[in-house]
Amino acid sequence: MEAIEVRGLRKTYPGHEAVRGIDLSVTRGEVFALLGPNGAGKTTTVEILEGHRRRSGGDVTVLGEDPGTAGRAWRARIGIVLQDTDDAADLTVAEMVKHVAGFYPDPRAAAEVIDLVGLTEKAKSKIRALSGGQRRRVDVALGIVGRPELLFLDEPTTGFDPAARRQFWDLIRALAAEGTTILLTTHYLEEAEALADRLAVLAGGLIVAEGTPATLGGRANSGAKVSWREGGVAKTEQVADPTELIRHLVKIDADLTTLTITRPTLEDVYLNLIGAGR
Structure with missing residues (x-):
């Protein structure tokens, strides 16, 4: 059932170990987001999974094959939207999509x-x-025209305005509903939260946390900050469950119009995990 299975993945360059022995599994049909700051090892990891970069160590299986040795038939089963692409500037959009569609056995209509x-x-x-x-939308079109079983999206909505980003999210949800497995890297945390079934955070070449957007880094158990005004005085308490405190505030006739309940956002958790929030 695993579309991607990684055990002990390492990638070493002279004087630098970019990926330091990570384990990762992505289930078929899942939308999985890989997060991390620049230099964390995200792009290196994704390029190894795509078969574009050789690994230094570890075991990797993608759609049942080793991407380092897989052939053309395997490549026809994956789609890739790279972070940076060189396009055929003198072709029209339709010409470019039709051209790339010709490389696949059962492409979508251009x-x-x-x-x-x-x-x-x-x-x-x-x-x-x-x-x-x-142009970024063209990149996405080229990535999905071959009806991939597994789609790699490396920062796919860079340069999109908010409306275009939401339209892209709808497209990803539609592809996932069709059964496409999607591995997404993004710096937009709201994008990861909106799309991903699960996600992992890479920092310094290691996976420092993995889970659902709601549970990552203990987010679900981190409690809530309750703030209100009582007798004209601002008060705040950190509680695991705000229910009892709210009942108490009702009994003492606190000013509930000032009541706010906040929990750590995904961004809060992410920044703590990568060390930027400390």
């Missing part, structure tokens, strides 16, 4: 893919005439 990424009105435009965000 017009369907172009519509999915919101570029129907730009189908006949040359890629060099597109904005940065529109």
Whole structure:
């Protein structure tokens, strides 16, 4: 059932160990987000999983094969949206999508893919005439045109405006509903929270936490901060469960219009995990 299985993955460069022995499993049909600051080892890990970079040690299986030795048939089963791409600027959007579709045994129709990424009105435009965000949509179109079983998305919404980002989220949800396994790297924590079934945080080449967006880093058990005003005085308490405190405040006729209950956000947890919140 595992689309990706990693045990003891290492990648060493002269004088630097970028990935320091990580274990990772991604179940088929899952949306999995890999988070971490720049230099944490995310892109190196993803490139190894894609078969684009050799590992220094460990065992890796992707869709049942070792990506370091897998052949063309295996590559036709994966889709990749790279962080940085060089495009054929003089082709139109439709020409580029149709060209890439020809490399796959059962591609989606080019017009369907172009519509999915919101570029129907730009189908006949040359890629060099597109904005940065529109070019990024072309990258996404090329990643999904082959109906991949497993889709790698490396910072896919960089350059998207908020409306385009939400449209992309809908596309990812639709692909996941079809059974596509998705591995996502992103710096947008709200994106990870909106899309991921599970996520892991990489820091210094190690996975420092793994879980669902709600439970990562003990988030579900971290309690709540309750703030209110009582007799004109601001008060705050940190509690595991605010229910009893709220009942008490009702009994003493505290000013409930000032009541706020806050829990750690995913960003709070993430910053603590990578050390930036300390």
